[in-house]
Amino acid sequence: MVKSVGLLKSVEERALLKKVEDEQKKEQVPYLHKDCISNILIRLPLESLQSSRFVCKPWYSIINSPIFVDAHLRRSESVLIFLKSVSRERLYPYFGISMPPEQPNNFCVETSLLQSESVPIFGQPTISSAPKFFIQFMEFKEGKGKIREYNLSCLGHIRATCNGLILLGNKLKKGGLVVMNPVTRKLIALPLGTIYPPQDESYGFVLNAATGEYKVVHLFRDELGYVSCEILNLGSRMWREVNGPSFGLFGWFGYTPVSAIGALHWVPEIDHNDHIVSMEVATEKFHTVPLPKSCRTYDRIIEMAGFLCFVTHQELDIDIWNLKSLNGGVWMKQYTISTGSVLDMVPMFSLRISGDLIFKRDEDGSFYAYDFRFKVMRKVEMDKQGFPLSGTYLPHVNSLIWLRTQDV
Numbered sequence: 160m161v162k163s164v165g166l167l168k169s170v171e172e173r174a175l176l177k178k179v180e181d182e183q184k185k186e187q188v189p190y191l192h193k194d195c196i197s198n199i200l201i202r203l204p205l206e207s208l209q210s211s212r213f214v215c216k217p218w219y220s221i222i223n224s225p226i227f228v229d230a231h232l233r234r235s236e237s238v239l240i241f242l243k244s245v246s247r248e249r250l251y252p253y254f255g256i257s258m259p260p261e262q263p264n265n266f267c268v269e270t271s272l273l274q275s276e277s278v279p280i281f282g283q284p285t286i287s288s289a290p291k292f293f294i295q296f297m298e299f300k301e302g303k304g305k306i307r308e309y310n311l312s313c314l315g316h317i318r319a320t321c322n323g324l325i326l327l328g329n330k331l332k333k334g335g336l337v338v339m340n341p342v343t344r345k346l347i348a349l350p351l352g353t354i355y356p357p358q359d360e361s362y363g364f365v366l367n368a369a370t371g372e373y374k375v376v377h378l379f380r381d382e383l384g385y386v387s388c389e390i391l392n393l394g395s396r397m398w399r400e401v402n403g404p405s406f407g408l409f410g411w412f413g414y415t416p417v418s419a420i421g422a423l424h425w426v427p428e429i430d431h432n433d434h435i436v437s438m439e440v441a442t443e444k445f446h447t448v449p450l451p452k453s454c455r456t457y458d459r460i461i462e463m464a465g466f467l468c469f470v471t472h473q474e475l476d477i478d479i480w481n482l483k484s485l486n487g488g489v490w491m492k493q494y495t496i497s498t499g500s501v502l503d504m505v506p507m508f509s510l511r512i513s514g515d516l517i518f519k520r521d522e523d524g525s526f527y528a529y530d531f532r533f534k535v536m537r538k539v540e541m542d543k544q545g546f547p548l549s550g551t552y553l554p555h556v557n558s559l560i561w562l563r564t565q566d567v
Contacts, residue, residue, distance in 0.1 A: 242294060334352065461508055
């Protein structure tokens with residue numbers, strides 16, 4: 160009995176000693192409030208932020224919370240996303256041709272789709288003969304441009320972008336689509352809609368601010384010239400037909416629609432165009448909106464500071480018109496930019512944080528940034544990689560955004 164009492168006393172003493180040691184350790188480690196940690200993490204570069212999720216459970220919880228993801232999106236600067244073609248020597252090396260080293264941790268979209276659908280190896284489609292691309296982006300900081308990598312490869316083209324998500328062609332299914340976040344590499348395949356040749360269709364990708372739901376808008380023109388419309392809500396993931404724009408409004412589908420002021424906006428002609436075609440996101444109704452000036456080859460509509468802007472060339476100047484509302488709104492001229500003798504400046508997009516307007520010269524593919532604060536146009540200095548040889552650039556923002564549980 161005495162021995163049992165002594166053993167119990169020894170256990171209690173050890174437990175008390177451990178409690179004292181734990182309290183001393185807590186006193187040595189400074190406590191940081193959750194909001195303070197979140198305020199620090201949100202300032203990290205995206206690459207560091209991705210790895211920081213796995214430091215500990217509290218950090219993982221903070222970085223993956225909807226509040227943090229939304230706050231990070233608001234702080235993120237916009238970039239240009241594009242595809243870089245992979246040379247055939249890299250895909251099919253022949254004797255005597257050196258193949259560039261493969262990028263580390265490269266993620267293939269089609270391979271991931273096949274794995275997610277559990278397709279048997281003997282039932283997988285043959286895709287080796289299709290052109291392959293790397294998904295890259297170009298960021299602009301302090302007058303300099305730099306091409307960055309996602310280490311992502313794909314076979315399909317980028318059809319549209321929205322809040323850090325991209326709408327990508329699914330080459331495993333003719334006419335198929337994939338929604339993907341290139342930063343987190345999360346993706347889902349969408350059901351097939353109406354299949355039309357690329358030159359006779361256009362895709363828009365937009366967020367309904369009222370409901371928080373993403374929509375994919377598909378316009379396609381039949382043999383008689385009528386333009387039909389179908390919309391897929393990512394929540395239901397079912398295509399449904401809606402009333403399209405009036406007959407004769409669209410001449411071509413070359414320009415990707417612009418999302419601004421609660422609507423998607425298309426420029427329906429390449430030259431000598433007097434209007435745009437807009438679809439309200441909430442009501443899904445189409446409108447014809449007259450432009451303040453006739454749209455010419457180097458003119459574009461862009462989103463800038465949440466508004467829809469029409470950037471048009473007038474002799475040696477560039478005028479920027481602003482439309483704040485689709486219903487009853489009036490175009491107002493906001494800025495005039497003097498370009499001197501440079502006439503082929505194509506407006507690409509507006510930086511979300513700094514507000515600079517990025518142009519691309521049609522002659523040599525170089526980029527220029529207009530600083531509204533100092534009213535000066537400067538040529539963007541590219542890093543050693545030089546200007547990318549790409550046909551299509553789309554405004555994008557690198558974010559941690561992903562679809563809600565009910566959308567996946």
